[in-house]
Amino acid sequence: MVKKLFIFGSALFLVSMIPTRALSQTTEDPARDLYSQVELYSYALTTIQSEYVDEKTPKELIYGSLKGMLSSLDPHSQFLDEEEYKDLKTETEGRFGGLGIEITIKDGLLTVVSPIEDTPAWEAGMKAGDRIVEIEDELTRDLSLSEAVKRLRGEPGTKVNITVLREDEFKLYDFSIIREIIEVEDIKDTQILENRIGYIRLTEFRENSKRDFDTAIRDLQQQGADSLIFDLRNNPGGLLNIAIEITDTFLPADEVIVSTKGRRASQTDETRAQKTGLKILDWPIVVLINEGSASGSEILAGALKDNRRAVILGNQSFGKGSVQSVIPLPDGSALRLTTSKYFTPSGISIHGTGITPDIVVERIYPHTEETEGEKKAKDIEKIFEDVQLQESENPDELKRQNKKKEARERLLNDNQIQSAMSVIKGIKVYKKLRVAQEKTPVVATPTNVIVPAAEEPELDEGGS
DSSP states (O other): OHHHHHHHHHHHHHHHHHHHHHHTTTTTOOOHHHHHHHHHHHHHHHHHHHHSOOOHHHHHHHHHHHHHHTTTTTTTOEEEEHHHHHHHHHHHHTTTOOOEEEEEEEETEEEEEEOOTSSHHHHHHHHTTEEEETTTTTTTTTOOHHHHOOOOOOOOTOOEEEEEETTTTTTEEEEEOOOEEEEOEEEEEEOOOTTEEEEEEEEHHHTTTHHHHHHHHHHHTTTTEEEEEETTTTTTOOOOHHHHHHHHSSSTTTTTTEEEEEESSSGGGEEEEESSSSOOOSEEEEEEOOOOOOOHHHHHHHHHHTTTSSEESSSSOOOEEEEEEEETTTTOOOOEEEEEEEEEEEOOOOOTTTOOOSEEOOOOOOOOOOOOHHHHHHHHHHHHHHHHHHHHHHHHHHHHHHHHHHHHHHTOOHHHHHHHHHHHHHHHHHHHHHHHHHHHHOOOOOOOOOOOOOOOOOOOTTTO
């Protein structure tokens, strides 16, 4: 018995010596300190492998420790195994399975950055800022971002149950959503609204977004547009380089778009507008943002605001302003590591604060409940639409036109878009007045006329 206690005590002494030795070196040399901590890690790893109740492979232990290490840094850094890394690459190409929501960890809670338009989450009524508190009746407390994504994704056609807390109402909502293959359409609703005011909605910054955006701009130019409402509401961001390329379209050469600051000189950079590429420099622009606008959307809005190139209208943006670099590892896994933070041209950090609009306009959602008369009128209208489709030589084209008409009516009834149109109309009137003033001939003032000075009154002695 005494011998057993002595062995246990010796082992305890040896274990306690390792962190003490490591701590004693922290003030000496960082490289030596790292090696000493690696020694501690190696000791813990071998102990777990030999003593843990269930047998674990070295890969399981290493992957588990990497996940814990990355999640301890910040909510956006994470370790991606081979499957997760493959999913990430699939996402940036615009086609993936799931619900259609962008999520992050904010204030320690799993938070919806934005539902992607026309996806199951969007149709179900989820909103930017919703806090996901339960997935399949299990609390999300201490759940990492990658684990949350895994639980939310699944086979198309399967159902997932989610409970969210909507903080502005302090109310819980339950959603039962059917997973689908998510096809992301970057550019939506490109059209002329009225008074030659063009409209483009960008849902996310993906690989083909710049190409599609240029096509949309040229389409508006051909239709005679001379101004633009650029809708970035509920755009959660995406690829940084694409956001910069699209922002470049609106800025003269050498204007600052964004700066990034990190620990290393290579991570600190300032990106400026280029001379080449499609440029729209003379159009009045209003950029729409809201609480679901994040990352790349905030970079674009911040750059155009600070360079006085556009009026920003809507609500305070999300405030996701850190740069994640994806670093592939030799075995097919990867690190998604926060390496720097975004700053607007004026030096303001986006992270945690977001972009403040020049004009704050709260979104007013129309009343959705229909009266019996409205339902009946809609049913009758649908009957005539079905008849037209059956008689049409090109039903697909007719469907496209009907969809575009519905989108136009929806946009024109949007109070934030109405406010944006009013701003652009005001800018156009101001520009006309300024041009008129510049064309008005200036009447010369004669310089050879001598105006007699008024006689100064004489003051009595002692007067004042």
